[in-house]
Amino acid sequence: MSEELRRRMVEDQLVRHGISDRRVLDAMGRVPREAFVPEALASSAYMDGPLSIGGGQTISQPYIVARMLEAAAIAPGDRVLDVGTGSGYAAAVAAEMGATICSIERDAALGEAARARLQALGYDVAVTVGDGTRGLESPAPFDAILVAAAAPTVPEALRAQLAIGGRLVIPVGRTRQGQELRRIARRSATEFDDILLEMVAFVPLIGHEGWPDASGGIG
Template sequence: MTHVAGTEHDPRRAGMVERQLRRRGISDERVLAAMARVPREAFVPPELAGVAYDDAALPIGEAQTISQPFIVATMCELLELEGSEHVLDVGTGSGYAAAVLDELAGSVVSIERIPALAARARRALELTGHRRVELRVGDGSLGVADRAPFDAIAVAAATDRVPPALLEQLILGGRMVLPRGGRRGQRLVRIVQTAGGPVETASLACRFVPLVEG
């Protein structure tokens, strides 16, 4: 777990955790603590730093967004991380979710298809002390085979079908969370890899950019 020096008691972040997360049903104390430690303002464009803790997704360039804090927290809670897991983060984007996962897991590999976003995310992760995150540039739908298998996978892009490569890289008993659907409607789903095949459970409605494959 990474501790970012000097960021634990930011009043804006504490307010976000209380009002946007705890009061809306996020109950995993490890997730709440991780969200309280990661400075979201470091992962948005400088001109948006003043609204970094708004209950909203924000643009980060390249037609991409940083997810609202509640969605990031929900995905992390659904992964049920205890601290030792090897996690794959598909769709690095700003790097914010990777930073939160770094607080919650043993190791994190994050993959982003847009080089410019990956470069910015790498700088933000280094700035906030999350240097352990291994950041790759590539097709996230293919996972990261040379670092597999993973205990948990978080996918920050919507798809109608679960990419087979991601299921293959998930251990037995592992959890994957991703937005299922298209532009007309999406829901976060939790998939557990079992001996009988993947078991899927739907969670809340959401809106993500589409997963680009190939």
């Protein structure tokens, strides 16, 4: 049954909205999203939207997860940093794509729950509890960095931890209603290409190079 719901999610929500990377579509067709949401919401796991996962946080809309993974152009063997583990779903999809994933979550309860969930489901993801705006000094540099919460500006630590050729996909903006989803690709030690993908609405990225607290700044 969930296999059929996943197939429909892939066809109706992802392909129909322009996702074409076969590896993203296949990976999302394999990860059981219902295992990443609270039991009471399991029947809504394949609906086209974000869902509450507790602690005031959400698992992102499937389309947005797919859009970010496609924009990050993750290849098997890539070293990927996932900032904002949340439920662990996006990390699991990236792991299904054959990447090596480190994930970082500031909320200890969510981070620990995601670590246990990913392990129980057999996903090899290293989950750290901490401030993802600082990235992870080790094992940086990363081929791709995905940030699932909105920053006021692009954290310098994350730019610095991109490998040459690496891609950072991050929502940036100063209001809660809308932020710019941006893709920043590192061309050289000092040069970056920066493009706007689309407008999105994410929860705030809170930390040293993010917002000061849950209410701070983001309107």
